[in-house]
Amino acid sequence: MRIAVLDNDRSQTDLVCQVLSSAGHSCHSYSTSRDMLANLRRDSFDMLIIHWQVPDASGEEVLRAVREKLSPTLPVLFITGRSSEDDIVAGLAAGADDYMIKPIRRGELVARVQALLRRAYPAQNEAEQIQFGPYIFQARTGRVTMQGKPIEVTQKEFDLALLFFRNLGRPLSRAYILEAVWARDIQVPSRTMDTHVSRVRSKLQLRPEHGFRLAPVYSYGYRLEQMQS
Template sequence: MARGKILVVEDDKDILNLVAWHLKAADYEVLKAEDGVSALEKSLREKPDLIVLDLMLPGMDGLDVCKAIKRQQETASIPIIMLTARGEEADRILGLELGGDDYVVKPFSPKELVLRVQAVLRRSAPPTPTQDALTVEGLRVDPHAHRVWIDKREVTLTATEFKLLLELMTHKGRVLSRDRLLDRVWGYQFDGYARTVDTHIRRLRQKLEDYAGFVETIRGVGYRFRDRSGS
């Protein structure tokens, strides 16, 4: 039985087939798309568990694909790992801000990509029902149901945003370093990934609306979750 369904979007057939082979070897069901339009059609029709998305696509590029996927309710919660060229840092950051969960820089190790896929899917899986729902004023997080409410109105977070918020709220009042968050939320630490944490924090704050200030930046260290009382 397959561990999950992965849509790989890549216009280079050699890379597409290489990634597909390694994912199949890791017991994933693999769907393929070579352009943005096909990627959107298959994401809507097949509802994959995760999308591996190249940013440099003919016609409709990967950033537009990511934006379209996150805009549609049926596909908004699907995690996305972006494949980018080494010199596309601005595009990587923009992709994360549009809703991407992670990125892998070309040239990359297919085995590393499989590990990233596994890590992102772990974030998407509901935790064991040992942790009670967390409530701070009008902000409520249910770890088991993987749901978040702001003033009794449900909001949609990506798997990474949810795990990040849960980690901060679970350790309310404590300063968590970027390295700690990378290890606990992303499941790895690599040079240059502190920027990834900052981008996801910025995106999370936007979705928290009036409660954005609960996530404090501790300069030179990391982040802390505090309510209006300061606790």
């Protein structure tokens, strides 16, 4: 999962990112709310971790911007150095999903992050056989069928298709797709992603007449939409 971390304390963001990276997540740190919010408009993340007080904004202001302009459902964990009940209530009332009080404890951080991600993305934790309408994905074998008929796909095409279905209706940035499917292979040219998207659209027949549409999002990435019947 891709997680954005906002804190002007470099040692704190280094610690959080080290812990989350060790747990298998991809961590991106920001020291100002302006930088983080600007990047959130260009890129996709699965979760935010924000310090409740950074020099250029309060956690409440950051949360309001995220909820109103970006996503009402993106899981948010806030970190505070204050343990007063008023601060905690204010954070949760502003739209945060959970909180932690400094000093950060590694095991607790991982546990809270994993719990929020499981709740926010239940499709990521389903059984080996995952079904979306007429499509069935066999996670262990990398096979996919449509209305019971097998579709010949490569492993990358399978991973890409499953990524879109697991994020149905959610715009995914090119950077997010690249990191999720091609991992750390930064040598992958942009046209490679576009070619794979085109093949997935064609092979799985992701067209409105079949109930789904895989469409580009201008200057951002792609989104798989389920059409209204």
